[in-house]
Amino acid sequence: MSTEQVTTKAAAPRERILATTRTLFYGHGIQATGVGELAEVAGVSKRTLYQLFESKDALVAAYLALMSQHGTAGERNLDRAELSARDRLLALFERPRLSARFRGCPMHNAAVELADPDHPGRTVIVAHKHALLARLAEIGREAGARNPEVLARQLITLYEGATALATSLDEVEPFDFARSAAETLIDAMIDQTGQTAPSS
Amino acid sequence: MSTEQVTTKAAAPRERILATTRTLFYGHGIQATGVGELAEVAGVSKRTLYQLFESKDALVAAYLALMSQHGTAGERNLDRAELSARDRLLALFERPRLSARFRGCPMHNAAVELADPDHPGRTVIVAHKHALLARLAEIGREAGARNPEVLARQLITLYEGATALATSLDEVEPFDFARSAAETLIDAMIDQTGQTAPSS
DNA sequence: CATTGAGGATACCGATCGGTTTCCTTTCTT
């Protein structure tokens, strides 16, 4: 009757599989990665994989949930308590690491690859973007923005655009331009009435 | 030896095939569309398809070239001579038609789907973005922007971001927010010195 | 009318897909 350790024992293969999805699904694409190849790289048999995940679609959903939870470096910067609200918003546009070829936002890439609007992963994608929007609005409010929701929408657009352009052009400069635009937008949302306008 | 009409006769199937790529490659995704299915929908045999296009990759490149040449509605708005330079820049952010499910930028989607950086389509993608950048800078210069290249980079980021977000969230509102942000950025690039500042 | 070439229909190729099943080894529990 001792099923106590089952979860502990099952943990190892599951983590290895999910770690491999981060490499292959993200690096090579979801459709381009076969279940067999993924299992092999993870050092797991297909048999084990399929008793941990119902189907490839379910595995994709788990992969997206993992990526959503982890977030990008820029997204994690939004929680850096040592920065001012304004600086946190700007830190969103930190250049992605050049190591491990940058391939854009895993959520959005999945939305592009999985044309089917009923794919189980779609929920995760939409939830992630909504959560990011809410977080941006919250920080925007803290920064004193007159309309935090609009600012959040504008900033997420810049972030998404920098990510997409960086993917299409295979360069990271778009993040720098996005950041400069974000600065202008944030200040336009805070100043304008002139009440906080600096000396210069 | 009369090969005079060859091009004319070959035109019909070729156009039918390319028209079908716009439907299937764009609507369902490139990887998700098989050559057999595409030929069938185009009303053409695989035999004919493969004697018009060397391979699926070549067909994809032709599809991308076609989409690049045609451009989106927003991109075509950049040439509307009846509008001022500023209004042309803003017209870039016209909401995409709701008919025929919007699925984002075909170029960028291809960049996401075709992880291989050596795919023949990559050239078309990069060239398209560079051309758009140049056009935006040109119009920005005409509008009197202090730094047209930077403005172009900022605007293309917004445009790309609106497109990507609209795809991920399956809604068109991102274009409205992108447009409002563009207005702020454009005006910040033109005014600022105060020489054209309005009364209010 | 006879010839020629384009092109549709279709079968075929080897490879790979997502997913299932069988067999056997390893390892932990009692």
Add this chain to the structure above:
DNA sequence: AAGAAAGGAAACCGATCGGTATCCTCAATG
């Protein structure tokens, strides 16, 4: 030491992939 469960290796399934080859129809040309 004995027994049970986990999991790796690998065969297998039907379906589909990109791509090729065969056969036959049809339409325009001389």
